[in-house]
Amino acid sequence: MEKILEIKNITAGYDKEVIIENINLDVYKNDFLAIIGPNGGGKSTLLKVILGLLKPFSGEIDFKTKLNIGYLPQLHSNDKKFPISVKETILSGLLSRRKVMNKFTSEDIKHAQELIEKFHLENYTDLPVGELSGGQTQRVFLCRAMISKPELLILDEPNSFVDHGFSVDLYNILLEMNKEITIIMVSHDTGVITSYIKNIACINRTLHYHSGSELSSDLLDQYQCPVELITHGKLPHRVLKDHIHNGD
Template structure:
């Protein structure tokens, strides 16, 4: 599978406090990676680095297209606990269309507006398209923000705990959409819901200052107990056996 982004030895943090250390990760087309780890472990920090909102203190990131070094990677991002002011005077349809990347003119083309409306339909938001965001529920807002993140067909979609505000209906919808999107884009999903992690993601990255990558989606006892690394027990075929030793946190 062709890689689209390579992180090498990334360290990042805030002021003098380092939040993540020496993280290397390769993301390929059609990857569906679950980021798990304890609160404050650095998941959002790593996401911010990938999205370009936080400059790493050390390390490099390189995008690839068709296996060649590239300077462009389109990233769709749904931030943790949206920072949007719900009183901001913007309508649901504008939230979704604001994700359209404009290169030169400010007007939306007819085709883009059609795409916006299709997406609204798909996210079951058509009836709310003219509603102001102050009038909608948290779940509806998350769906609108998901629409915003995917409308420009990103190469990589990153969702930071998207299920925080979701009712069951919105959650089911979200995951069926993600499954379908994953056929044409890589997805990183930060989640506390291990059921979701094990049923949807293909691989798991455990982030707790440093990162440990597990090239499968088995949830182990240790993960269930504390969400902490290390991970020891991984089922392989029908025979559970130990594959990975304790991770050593430097």
């Protein structure tokens, strides 16, 4: 498989406090990689390093080619009064094209419209984003991440606000996209670990990688990963091998 991204010996954190240590991780083309772990374990920190938003203390991120990245940040309380509409927010995902002053083309608008329909946002297009609910805002941000037709989609907790009904739709959309693009998804949610995911990285300061071959092996009765992996309904669930700690 073709490697698109190599994370080499990354140690990073904030204000000299180490959050993640000696992280090594390869990401392959058309991978659907889930990064899971407890709160404060360093999931978002790792994403920020990959995205270049946080400079690591040591180590390097090696992109094999220049990638167009779509990013869904973790939802934080956004400014309710900010004067930007749903449609404008979605189109802001096209900033990377870097054509200064270019008007959005009719093709862009059409693509935005398709995403708006896919994510059931038709009734909100002209509303300010700040007036939407958490789940709606998250859907708007998903559209923003996808509109540039990225080669790598990085999602930080995509299902934390999306209601359960839409959650399944979302994974179907992602599964469809995954045929052409690579997806890295962070989650602490239990429902995420579905059969769509190809590889899993458990992170809690250090990283344990569970490759796809391991994931398809037989189920165990006990859940030994530090994260709960129980899914609801008819979605199949999986259990990972125990971590082998050096020196434990």
